[in-house]
Amino acid sequence: MTEPTFWLTIVATGLTALVIITQAALKGWRGWLDLRKLEIDSRRDGQAQASAPSPATPSPTARIELADLKERVRKLEAIAAGVDP
Structure with missing residues (x-):
């Protein structure tokens, strides 16, 4: 060692x-x-x-996109409920 x-x-x-x-x-x-x-x-x-x-009103593009998203959500909810959109 x-x-x-x-x-x-x-x-x-x-x-x-x-x-x-x-x-x-x-x-x-x-x-x-x-x-x-x-x-x-x-x-x-x-x-x-x-x-x-912050801007007082959202831009037109953002408003269009938001409306499109809301419409998609409505269609998906209708499909989930079994109602023909």
Whole structure:
């Protein structure tokens, strides 16, 4: 048990394990920091949008799309109820 190669192997294995664990922890830390940065940016964007004035009336395109969606919902409800649309 006093062979130098044995202890050198143990030390090298421990050092390798330490490097792997450190790299994994560093990658996790960077990921967490990126996540926090995205959260802060989304809050900042949300505040900027909240302070911007909203349009009083929706655009004609949005109104047409909304009417189309309402019509589709009516047809689907009629099909579900068994009534011919």
